[in-house]
Amino acid sequence: MSTFPAARRLAPVLVAAVLALTGCSTTQVKAGSGIPPAPREALPTTVPDGTELRIGDQNAQLEVLLKSSGQDQNAPYKLGYNAFQGGPAILEAFRGGSLDVGIVSETPAVFAQAARQDVKIVGVAQTSRSAVHLVTAPGTTAQTVAELKGKKIAYTEGTTFQPAVLNALKRGGLKTTDVTLVNLQVLDIPAALQSGQVDAAALTEPLASKYLLPNAAKGAHEITDDKDLTSGLLLLITPGKTLEDPAKAAALRDFSARWTKALGWQNTHKDQWVQDYYVKRQNIPAGTGEQIYANTGTAAFPAYSEAVAAHQAIADVLSEAGAIPGKLDVTGEFDRRFEEVQQQARTTSG
Structure with a gap:
């Protein structure tokens, strides 16, 4: 199942x-289905x-x-x-x-x-x-994926953030019904975190460090078990x-x-x-x-x-x-x- x-x-x-x-x-x-196979003839070399x-x-x-x-x-x-x-x-x-x-x-x-x-x-x-990181909003106390139960997690559909979040939930013993998934554009995620609209989110570099650097003093941090998700x-x-x-x-x-x-x-x-x-x-x-x-x-x-x-x-x-x-x-x-x-x-x- x-x-x-x-x-x-x-x-x-x-x-x-x-x-x-x-x-x-x-x-x-x-x-x-419907995807042609890659050609087999030698690649041309003259540009x-x-x-x-x-x-x-x-x-x-x-x-x-x-x-x-x-x-x-x-x-x-x-x-x-x-x-x-x-x-x-x-x-x-x-x-x-x-x-x-x-x-x-x-x-x-x-x-x-x-x-x-x-x-x-x-x-x-x-x-x-482990290039995709799960980071928290300022003030969110969760340290592990399991502690995100009941929280709002932002990601971007169609990007590597999506399987990263799915893998994280599965490894943390959670189902998607245990959290609220929020689909946002990549550049909108840091603002959603800062404003508390979501409790955690997937980010990759350099966005993750750009977000955490000024917000670490406010309690924003990386989830500890967000490794090998992609x-x-x-x-x-x-x-x-x-x-x-x-x-x-x-x-x-x-x-x-x-x-x-x-x-x-x-x-x-x-x-x-x-x-x-x-x-x-x-x-x-x-x-x-x-x-x-x-x-x-x-x-x-x-x-x-x-x-x-x-x-x-x-x-x-x-x-x-x-x-x-x-x-x-x-x-x-x-x-x-x-x-x-x-x-x-x-x-x-x-």
Whole structure:
């Protein structure tokens, strides 16, 4: 028996929204069907003059990372960065045809597949599985997930916050009926916490530290047992039709390699990354930036078979909760041609 019965009442809202983005109705969807497999032919390598990659970025992660590492230099195509807040917005931009590639956690990719939106994973990295934190409102005394019984918990549907909260409740021995789940936009969560509209919420870095830093003296704190709630996957995704364009496919091949090399650089240049990203771009004190860096973890590059298993586990949590219809097989989302691209990038970058 599912431990998440109340989530079934919440799920139709997001599923309907994603279906609207993909042009499907709720009667048409059958989880795991209708998604073309990744192409098998070799990736093209020639990028014609005038090619542009329209990139969906979040919190300027990609832009600063590629610039700081030097991986934005001499690209054989134009890099066009577009700012988004959360994976669902990137999926919507895919649907509108205004993006070629985006960076997301595992959850938006799961929802896209559940709604038969053809997206493919063209880059995989893994950071900490504890990157999503459960934090409390000022004055909330709960220290553990179990102590949140009867409380209001904010999260954002369609993002990695959702399975993180579901996993936390399950491990804490709670059902969704034991709490009140409040779906908010990511940037609205800190204000809801500060005002006491909710008692706790899911946040990731750098938002978690930005919220806790000025509110810790007021009693806001992190729940102690909020570890290992997500897959830790960081994914580059692209619309399937983008890979049908030889120019774009060749550019994505190069971009996936540059992203991989840039993450490798980040692993070995902590001080510069903290200054360039957390201090200069996010206006966070250096000491807090160093703590965030430690909490987030350095990037690893799992074999795609391992990434599929971690991705599948998140899909199963969402399926069990009724947040997506039926059970998904996520294997077809991974374009395994890019595993070799990433392997070569790691070898050549040392």
